[in-house]
Amino acid sequence: MENSNRRIQDVPLSILDLVPVLSEKTVADSFRNCLDLARKAEQFGFNRFWMSEHHNMEGVASSATVVLIGYVAGNTSTIRVGAGGIMLPNHAPLVVAEQFGTLETLYQDRIDLGLGRAPGTDPLTTRALRRDMKGSVEEFPSNVQELIQYLSDQVPASRVKAVPGHGTNVPVWLLGSSTYSAQLAAMLGLPFAFASHFAPALLMEALRIYRDNFQPSATLKEPYVMVGANVVAADSDEKAQHLATSVFNFFLNVVRGTSNRLQPPVDSLDSIWSAQEKYAVEQMLNYNFVGSSETVRAQMQHFVDMTQADEIMVVSNIYDHAARVRSYEIISQFRQK
Template sequence: MIPFSVLDLSLITQGATPADAYRNTMDLARLADALGFRRYWLAEHHSMPGIASAATAILIGQIAGVTQRIRVGSGGIMLPNHSPLIVAEQFGTLETLFPGRIDLGLGRAPGADQRTAMALRRDPHAPDRFPEDVVELLHYFEPADSASHAVRAIPGCGLRVPVWILGSSLFSAVLAAKLGLPYAFASHFAPGQMEEAIALYRHRFEPSDRCDTPHVMLTVNMVLADDPTEAGELVTSLYQYFLALRRGRPSTFPPPDAGLESRLPQQELAMLQHTLSCTFAGSQETVLPRFTEFLQRHRPDELMMAFPLYDQTARRHSMELAAGLSSLVDAGV
């Protein structure tokens, strides 16, 4: 059985507040824990009206505190925004508080527009140092010795927090392979290079003491309902949100709009169909054939699911239906 996990952006829906988003996130994390999902990850984004997970490490600690079993982590921390030492200390603290339950996924993108990225990073060349910064960060998690650890992450030193490379390009695939780290691909919003990146990662993978064989996790959007027509309406919230981003007018997460697709210009509709091609919207029965084909074709070691729905009740139900897909896939229904 392929392990299923959850990616949560802690969505701020239209008319709601970040406090509402956090309450929804805690509720969803407890449900994911009870349903047997393996991981619950938060993504670092900044200056975005619809996303409340900017202070990712803080939110990870809150989620770990209200759950029992599920691993909690970042999908991801955008390392060029931070000092590797600070990240090591933050995740060393989390690992100390919640032993064996913390993941650290690392990305190279800003998680923001360029103006916000400059406000975060100050140094425009920070992304170019991403490979070196990852190596430095890994070093802080190793057991200390006096020769090579003049600076130590306390806590963090010797804890060997599991580290993943996240990405949507061939660059991230090559880096993950070279460092012998597990690789998570952002297929839920950038599937263009997915097949090539996975193949490149698996072909070039160099075993390490952190990961002895290639390990791929793919991310998809799941919008499930009992009625496929209802799911087709619910997914229009994601379409509207993504269109607003592409048009340079980011917004809070909007309610569904049943007539949206019929009003969109063909060019925008084609863009959505391509960019969000790893989105599964429907009932369990209507989604299952395409979902099974996706798993068989790409052979991920794990699958991460985002649930971009406007209503929390619909989000919870979609997660419950998604959890049930695992047994249906295994049974070959």
């Protein structure tokens, strides 16, 4: 479905920050960069700033996602801050409700709760997180509903009450990289975010299923879709292509099953990856927009035409922090009329 009437300047833009750990830098540096980026994002007019739960990854420092949300929300003033997402099978719904109820109470009307079904890590670390693996994924739909109940202002079905949490009505999103969460989000009438920044294959099918089966709820009357994209913008196509080699290297780690810190850009990846690895990385990065302002704007407009997204969440894993901030500054200018 394409409709050029929806223009990129009319689509809210948000940021997913994986809080990358840079080679030759510390985790503390990553946290400082995260907050600086969030403050700049607020100045640039981005809608949301989300962080995602990952574990046992040398290059990603967002494992304690709730703590980082509080850190960012407490040092910004207007931008929405949230989780993209919390991997619900790793946690008891009551604990998540209490955590996000606390955040919402502290930073009213600025907190989002995105929920994922994946572990956010490798199988061995999953066992360390969950201890008991029985039913953790299979119970996802009921756990989502239980969590929403804890956050609602309805009379609790049992004597268990989230304090704080009850009555905060924190906006809950379902996140997905397949059609499963699209179906569940449609059934529950929740907003849906698709992880097309790393799992593009089922994007269009998931959007179709979500929109065709959406059931209005008390919190959402019409379907609302956010889609992810990797974007590296710079002052020239050549500079952006150079910066983007760090992104390719990051995803090469994923393909290889290795865990390394984010590497600085290189002149060429030819000596680093094989032809098969290059193909695998490029398949994951189908929605990877790289170039100058003019180039990236055209690519993102086509993405909007194709998906009819209500919102785009941008990921820019650029090694140099100043260049990363500049990339987001360029992207933010697409919203100017």
